[in-house]
Amino acid sequence: MADTPPSLYVAREPIFPRRVSGFFRTLKWWIMGITLGIYYLLPFVRWDRGPNMPDQAVLADLASRRFFFFWIEIWPHEFYFVAGLLIMAGLGLFLFTSALGRVWCGYTCPQTVWTDLFLLVERWIEGDRNARIRLNRAKWDFHKLGLRVSKWVVWLLISVATGGAWVFYFTDAPTLAVNLVNFDAPYVAYASIAILTATTFIFGGFMREQVCIYMCPWPRIQAAMMDEGTLTVGYRDWRGEPRGKHRKGARAAAASTTTTAYAEADVPDIEPLGDCIDCMACVNVCPMGIDIRDGQQLECITCALCIDACNEMMDKIGKPRGLIDYLALDDVPPTEPGDLAAVRPMGTDAVDPAPTVSVPVEGRVADVPAGNPAPTIAVASTEWKPKPIWKHIFRLRTMIYTALWSLVGIGLVVALFIRSDIELTVSPVRNPTFVMQSDGSIRNIYDVRLRNKSGDNRLFHLSLTSDETLRIELEGRPELSVTVPANETLLQRVYVTARPQDPASSADRTDLRLWVEDVETQSRASSATIFNGTGVE
Amino acid sequence: MSDPKAKKPVDDVTGTETTGHTWDGIEELNSPLPRWWLWTFYATVVWGIAYTIAYPAWPMVSSATSGILGYSTRGEVAQDIDAFREASAARDSQLASADLATLSENEDLYRYAVSSGAAVFRNNCSQCHGSGAAGAKGYPNLLDDDWLWGGNHEAIAYTVRHGIRNEADDDARYSEMPAFGEILEEGEIPMLVEYVRGLAGAEHDAAMAEGAAELYADNCAACHGDNGMGDREQGAPNLTDAIWLYGGDRDALTETITYSRYGVMPPWGPPRLTEAQVQAVATYVHQLGGGEADPAE
Numbered sequence: 044m045a046d047t048p049p050s051l052y053v054a055r056e057p058i059f060p061r062r063v064s065g066f067f068r069t070l071k072w073w074i075m076g077i078t079l080g081i082y083y084l085l086p087f088v089r090w091d092r093g094p095n096m097p098d099q100a101v102l103a104d105l106a107s108r109r110f111f112f113f114w115i116e117i118w119p120h121e122f123y124f125v126a127g128l129l130i131m132a133g134l135g136l137f138l139f140t141s142a143l144g145r146v147w148c149g150y151t152c153p154q155t156v157w158t159d160l161f162l163l164v165e166r167w168i169e170g171d172r173n174a175r176i177r178l179n180r181a182k183w184d185f186h187k188l189g190l191r192v193s194k195w196v197v198w199l200l201i202s203v204a205t206g207g208a209w210v211f212y213f214t215d216a217p218t219l220a221v222n223l224v225n226f227d228a229p230y231v232a233y234a235s236i237a238i239l240t241a242t243t244f245i246f247g248g249f250m251r252e253q254v255c256i257y258m259c260p261w262p263r264i265q266a267a268m269m270d271e272g273t274l275t276v277g278y279r280d281w282r283g284e285p286r287g288k289h290r291k292g293a294r295a296a297a298a299s300t301t302t303t304a305y306a307e308a309d310v311p312d313i314e315p316l317g318d319c320i321d322c323m324a325c326v327n328v329c330p331m332g333i334d335i336r337d338g339q340q341l342e343c344i345t346c347a348l349c350i351d352a353c354n355e356m357m358d359k360i361g362k363p364r365g366l367i368d369y370l371a372l373d374d375v376p377p378t379e380p381g382d383l384a385a386v387r388p389m390g391t392d393a394v395d396p397a398p399t400v401s402v403p404v405e406g407r408v409a410d411v412p413a414g415n416p417a418p419t420i421a422v423a424s425t426e427w428k429p430k431p432i433w434k435h436i437f438r439l440r441t442m443i444y445t446a447l448w449s450l451v452g453i454g455l456v457v458a459l460f461i462r463s464d465i466e467l468t469v470s471p472v473r474n475p476t477f478v479m480q481s482d483g484s485i486r487n488i489y490d491v492r493l494r495n496k497s498g499d500n501r502l503f504h505l506s507l508t509s510d511e512t513l514r515i516e517l518e519g520r521p522e523l524s525v526t527v528p529a530n531e532t533l534l535q536r537v538y539v540t541a542r543p544q545d546p547a548s549s550a551d552r553t554d555l556r557l558w559v560e561d562v563e564t565q566s567r568a569s570s571a572t573i574f575n576g577t578g579v580e
Numbered sequence: 581m582s583d584p585k586a587k588k589p590v591d592d593v594t595g596t597e598t599t600g601h602t603w604d605g606i607e608e609l610n611s612p613l614p615r616w617w618l619w620t621f622y623a624t625v626v627w628g629i630a631y632t633i634a635y636p637a638w639p640m641v642s643s644a645t646s647g648i649l650g651y652s653t654r655g656e657v658a659q660d661i662d663a664f665r666e667a668s669a670a671r672d673s674q675l676a677s678a679d680l681a682t683l684s685e686n687e688d689l690y691r692y693a694v695s696s697g698a699a700v701f702r703n704n705c706s707q708c709h710g711s712g713a714a715g716a717k718g719y720p721n722l723l724d725d726d727w728l729w730g731g732n733h734e735a736i737a738y739t740v741r742h743g744i745r746n747e748a749d750d751d752a753r754y755s756e757m758p759a760f761g762e763i764l765e766e767g768e769i770p771m772l773v774e775y776v777r778g779l780a781g782a783e784h785d786a787a788m789a790e791g792a793a794e795l796y797a798d799n800c801a802a803c804h805g806d807n808g809m810g811d812r813e814q815g816a817p818n819l820t821d822a823i824w825l826y827g828g829d830r831d832a833l834t835e836t837i838t839y840s841r842y843g844v845m846p847p848w849g850p851p852r853l854t855e856a857q858v859q860a861v862a863t864y865v866h867q868l869g870g871g872e873a874d875p876a877e
Binding site (some may be wrong): 486 | 599612613614615616617684695702710711714721723724725726818821822823867
């Protein structure tokens with residue numbers, strides 16, 4: 044009872060990822076460079092749209108409610124494009140997650156990319172893993188303070204650039220840049236920059252893996268989207284275990300030819316070791332501070348740096364690569380993990396370095412002693428091959444996702460190309476449904492919104508088509524044409540009248556179609572609507 | 581067990597440290613929360629307390645604490661209204677003295693008049709004339725082309741400003757139809773009803789109407805005109821068109837002739853509405869569908 048209960052809270056364990064090089068590290072540098080380059084530079088790309096139009100290639104113009112993306116201009120009523128893009132993003136994520144696991148987390152999530160960038164700065168100023176651990180333990184002195192402050196200053200500069208780049212997407216970037224420097228920019232610009240600077244600085248510099256583990260819902264969601272056929276970063280325990288330091292002389296033998304039975308029976312001083320030498324390289328490079336050899340974990344963002352680290356070690360000790368690798372959970376030999384005897388040729392002499400032949404085992408080349416007349420257990424693993432990568436990627440599930448994704452994408456592209464630069468929306472006035480005039484004729488009123496999406500003022504001509512005789516007039520205009528200013532929507536009240544002798548005046552409802560035509564370019568748009576009569580025959 | 585350095589209990593299956601609590605053989609794993617979450621929680625508590633000090637929050641007996649920042653939503657609305665008034669002050673003064681006949685040439689001011697006039701209409705006029713301005717029995721439909729007192733900008737603005745047959749404004753439009761039930765002989769009114777229906781081209785008894793021609797000329801033509809075309813100077817309706825303010829069937833016409841009608845509209849000029857609002861609502865009504873051309877200068 045005198046036991047003090049264990050604390051319910053725990054302090055963050057600092058993580059000091061070691062530098063690593065390899066294929067995936069290089070890939071990640073490239074992805075980081077491209078994504079950050081796009082993010083920081085895109086607002087300054089210019090795109091000429093003619094007079095009176097913004098010349099920024101990508102611009103979310105909240106004030107005038109327009110979104111510009113190079114040659115595409117989205118108006119508020121076309122928000123379905125944004126909805127469509129979000130649906131595509133969702134489906135794309137399903138697709139990538141079911142094929143490649145948490146590839147978003149590992150390569151392109153802003154949290155990962157900026158943390159990676161901040162780690163680069165940290166390594167550049169404070170040194171690699173061991174130096175940073177020493178510095179962390181060291182007492183605060185002038186040297187430590189100097190390093191820390193310079194690191195924080197660089198982080199802060201990156202953070203300010205990050206927050207600053209964000210606001211450039213919402214207004215003309217070069218103008219705002221000048222205004223920001225002269226303290227002429229709107230309050231909201233400074234506030235946005237301040238907030239994003241703070242989040243970037245804190246999340247990238249100090250919270251790092253805590254954001255992924257405790258704040259982000261994504262690890263939970265993605266775990267549900269993965270299945271046993273999904274490629275993800277994993278450790279081939281059947282090959283690596285039991286792990287341990289290989290002793291000289293025994294290394295080559297132990298690596299491929301020992302067996303539990305043999306070792307225990309005849310050569311007790313040679314341990315039956317797997318390929319893992321327990322060098323901790325995979326742990327030391329991990330930005331999440333986990334051990335991939337413990338199996339699939341919520342914390343793992345599949346950044347694949349442990350693959351690079353392990354491959355480097357495997358090369359050094361002369362083992363095949365891929366002890367840690369992109370693999371699927373169903374991608375193991377048809378034996379129980381740990382039952383290593385089954386996957387290793389038996390009955391061979393470990394001490395005698397017999398000439399060997401290369402037999403491909405699970406994507407690697409295993410040295411199998413030649414001239415081995417009859418292994419006591421037929422080597423299942425030499426017949427077993429992992430599924431090829433494409434079989435993991437092209438599965439029914441991923442193909443369905445791809446089909447849905449493409450369908451939405453094609454729909455959006457088609458919608459983008461068939462949309463006209465003139466449009467009309469007709470809202471019939473239904474209060475009242477009709478108006479009787481002095482001469483007994485029946486009039487319906489329509490509020491017609493005419494949209495001119497071009498950069499010039501344009502003259503629009505209105506007309507109607509119907510099976511019945513109807514007359515069209517425009518409020519306040521003697522002619523049937525109206526000038527709509529450039530890049531604007533104009534509300535025009537339109538009157539449609541049926542004389543007493545016209546059937547439409549006494550009919551209940553009559554179909555009609557209102558047309559708008561650009562007088563100059565002849566391009567047309569139309570909208571169907573209803574004419575209400577008295578309904579008294 | 582009291583040795584703090586004693587090895588902490590560990591769950592065999594997961595390898596996770598346990599709290600040492602066991603219920604029916606079920607052990608509680610110790611998955612400690614990161615401490616910064618705890619600090620975040622404390623920070624939100626501090627923020628919450630600070631917020632209730634800064635902003636109106638705690639209910640008291642008759643009101644609530646007002647907060648040291650002095651913020652209130654009502655105050656914010658008042659500010660917004662003031663800001664709006666200030667922003668539209670220039671247009672309002674321009675509109676108050678504008679010539680409505682040529683207002684549409686100034687596109688910005690015209691649009692302002694129509695949209696602010698729509699708001700004025702909904703707040704002040706829709707009670708009688710309906711939110712869609714279609715009127716009702718006794719309350720004219722403002723969408724059609726029939727006007728009792730005139731339908732150009734100036735006439736509409738005058739009607740709005742001074743009203744009709746009210747006591748409050750000496751300049752109100754005024755006319756009065758006698759109650760012919762006290763004037764005419766019994767049996768003359770049904771004949772007059774047939775005559776009026778005949779004027780409008782409705783189904784009627786031609787013989788009875790024939791007999792009422794002289795009655796009409798003597799009693800009605802002074803205001804409604806020899807041909808029944810009405811007289812806008814006196815607000816006398818046109819009897820030949822398809823539109824009836826109080827109904828065109830025999831019962832309604834009999835009632836109208838017997839007892840007469842006396843529709844009243846209040847004056848809406850200052851102080852009820854500002855001059856700019858009168859101008860705006862007149863502009864709005866004019867463009868609803870029935871507005872008539874303004875006389876050339």
